[in-house]
Amino acid sequence: xxxxxxxxxIGQMVKDTLEQMNSQPRIPIGVSNRHIHxxxxxxxxxxGSKDALxxxxxxxQPGQFACNETVTLIGPKGTIERVRILGPxxxxxxxxxxxxxxxxxxxxxxxxxxxxxxxxxxxxxxGPRGQLTISKGVIAAARHIHMHTSDAALFGVSNGDRVKIQxxxxxxxxxxxxxxxxxxKYRLEMHIDLDEANAGHIKNGQTGILLK
Amino acid sequence: xxxxxxxxxIGQMVKDTLEQMNSQPRIPIGVSNRHIHxxxxxxxxxxGSKDALxxxxxxxQPGQFACNETVTLIGPKGTIERVRILGPxxxxxxxxxxxxxxxxxxxxxxxxxxxxxxxxxxxxxxGPRGQLTISKGVIAAARHIHMHTSDAALFGVSNGDRVKIQxxxxxxxxxxxxxxxxxxKYRLEMHIDLDEANAGHIKNGQTGILLK
Numbered sequence: 169x170x171x172x173x174x175x176x177x178i179g180q181m182v183k184d185t186l187e188q189m190n191s192q193p194r195i196p197i198g199v200s201n202r203h204i205h206x207x208x209x210x211x212x213x214x215x216g217s218k219d220a221l222x223x224x225x226x227x228x229q230p231g232q233f234a235c236n237e238t239v240t241l242i243g244p245k246g247t248i249e250r251v252r253i254l255g256p257x258x259x260x261x262x263x264x265x266x267x268x269x270x271x272x273x274x275x276x277x278x279x280x281x282x283x284x285x286x287x288x289x290x291x292x293x294x295g296p297r298g299q300l301t302i303s304k305g306v307i308a309a310a311r312h313i314h315m316h317t318s319d320a321a322l323f324g325v326s327n328g329d330r331v332k333i334q335x336x337x338x339x340x341x342x343x344x345x346x347x348x349x350x351x352x353k354y355r356l357e358m359h360i361d362l363d364e365a366n367a368g369h370i371k372n373g374q375t376g377i378l379l380k
Numbered sequence: 381x382x383x384x385x386x387x388x389x390i391g392q393m394v395k396d397t398l399e400q401m402n403s404q405p406r407i408p409i410g411v412s413n414r415h416i417h418x419x420x421x422x423x424x425x426x427x428g429s430k431d432a433l434x435x436x437x438x439x440x441q442p443g444q445f446a447c448n449e450t451v452t453l454i455g456p457k458g459t460i461e462r463v464r465i466l467g468p469x470x471x472x473x474x475x476x477x478x479x480x481x482x483x484x485x486x487x488x489x490x491x492x493x494x495x496x497x498x499x500x501x502x503x504x505x506x507g508p509r510g511q512l513t514i515s516k517g518v519i520a521a522a523r524h525i526h527m528h529t530s531d532a533a534l535f536g537v538s539n540g541d542r543v544k545i546q547x548x549x550x551x552x553x554x555x556x557x558x559x560x561x562x563x564x565k566y567r568l569e570m571h572i573d574l575d576e577a578n579a580g581h582i583k584n585g586q587t588g589i590l591l592k
Contacts, residue, residue, distance in 0.1 A: 268574065279550045279581060338557060341553050342553060343553050345552050363575050364578075366575035367575045
């Protein structure tokens, strides 16, 4: 191969890559404020009945909803009121807060994928009809992208992959270690927390670019 | 040039680049919490005398110090108490808060370089001896790196450049648009705010890598 041929080949590769980047669908971003998932037993303890949760609005992920009900988190250093409950009820209670919230409460949440709560700190949860102390379950949620199976095929990624996502703008950044979660039940959306949204000056519905 | 020679050349370039990256000094990171710089007139209004500020501790940048004195910020939606004053007094009063603080106060600070306050929102500042309303000066400080002239030469950058900084760890990221500020008076340090520190799980004194 001559230098000219090689140069042309590299040029074509760069052109193809840029075209692919520009033609690739963007990923809408949803900013998660602090929230809590409750087990049925926790709902009963805090609200007096397992059926107490009522739907306020549907969330972007099918079947998920924000409840009208909220709880108060009580940490060793402070409390946070009106923490939204997300439904439906789950197997285990999980509290998702930002690191900033952690300072307020006096709790140091590790960065974890949802559901991975072994060895995480607990907290006191106050509801209108009772109080509950959990011994684990407080996390700062790791960045992740919900993808329908068809999205995963389109982006060429698999469940459990970690990818980089580029954010544009004055506080532009590339977020690393973004977990891919694939399910027939998911709708394409990247979830970040409020600290990450502020750091990137990212607004709800803004889009990111997946870098392979 | 043969393919073998070209392959060897590219291999050497990659090796050199990696060596350069690994040998390049890292940039220590300082996390800035909310703070305020006051003009001499503002000091007099809030504290009753232009000489009222007293030094609590030196900051990393030579000549800069945190004061024992604090003020309260009063926004349309909320107040934040015990906001640290940084000295010495400056020509113009400037309030540096995070976007999160902006929600608390009900003020929407633009991302600005320090000193660039035209068209930014104002706020009410309460001191022990008086109150002051500024018509501009509230910003969310843009990421920046203080460099001594010798550091700039070492990194091959100039005052006013914008660079990318890689942060390692579970919340690894590459921060874009990081302003380089060069002066004989500066000591090498990157300054980010609390939102950015939380988003990257970055602790004071952690280091970043400059990507060219």
